[in-house]
Ligand SMILES: C[S@@+](CC[C@H](N)C(=O)[O-])C[C@H]1O[C@@H](n2cnc3c(N)ncnc32)[C@H](O)[C@@H]1O
């Protein structure tokens with residue numbers, strides 16, 4: 626990691642062509658670098674052995690690959706691993722990234738911001754406040770430099786931050802992950818989660834084929850507003866109305882995340898309102914247990930009511946599952962990520 630150098634990671638073939646042209650190198654060098662980055666996952670310019678030694682040395686004067694290793698990791702008893710990655714959006718800043726193995730699947734939960742502006746009442750990242758947007762290289766690096774990178778089957782943008790608030794970078798990462806010249810992943814393996822942000826969500830839906838997950842948490846305007854200030858700018862009804870304009874009946878999936886707060890948002894009134902809200906939209910609902918955070922006086926999930934909610938919604942045509950809480954013992958579960966402490970320490 627050399628912060629005085631520019632990073633190749635995150636650049637597209639077109640951008641790499643500009644870079645090599647500036648050095649007076651042949652245009653095909655851009656293709657070679659693209660392959661070293663996104664097919665062979667080289668960690669250093671020196672590994673790019675089909676580029677002449679002299680050109681590698683010239684490139685390395687200004688650039689590095691930019692694969693920055695995690696500086697810390699914590700392991701949960703359930704196999705989940707939480708990494709602490711350095712990022713470039715401000716001195717001494719870090720984000721957390723979670724590796725979640727599950728049978729023959731392995732999911733990475735990626736962060737896109739240091740903290741978050743959205744200030745949801747129940748979220749530890751929200752409590753941190755916003756400290757900066759990650760660059761494309763910072764986001765991609767969490768996948769690139771994760772020790773388990775080769776085993777990954779799925780990516781979820783459900784770590785720190787609101788993806789629609791850093792949309793250019795998110796779209797670029799999705800492009801690199803799915804492009805023929807990139808990782809060549811199917812968009813079906815990537816899910817971007819959002820609270821719903823006006824104009825941005827539409828742009829994401831238009832410009833990407835990856836799945837979308839919307840954090841609903843209440844179908845009722847007043848209650849959602851209390852839990853999530855973002856409801857003011859883009860009410861859940863408007864979000865659903867927008868989603869109705871897209872086709873989720875084939876490859877692309879639309880899901881809603883719903884944290885269960887016992888007695889607060891898991892009643893029959895809520896169940897009926899959810900069914901009414903999503904009527905006619907091809908979607909599924911994921912119920913999540915509330916992972917308690919300090920200073921948020923919200924009730925934990927009631928398991929029985931959660932199961933009743935799941936069954937009622939499913940019986941009424943809204944396929945619903947309960948998401949397993951993973952990595953709770955190392956504060957890696959949904960909504961528990963925060964780097965406020967590490968950032969300050971630095
Ligand atoms: C941390 S957010 C990041 C993605 C995006 N900002 C969003 O809100 O959808 C990922 C998911 O974690 C959920 N979450 C946040 N705080 C939580 C908590 N304390 N317990 C359980 N889930 C939580 C969010 O509502 C969201 O569905």
Ligand code: SF4
Pocket residue numbers: 741742743744745748749750751752784785786787820840960
């Ligand atoms: S739940 Fe998502 S949008 Fe809300 S504060 Fe946390 S990270 Fe931000």
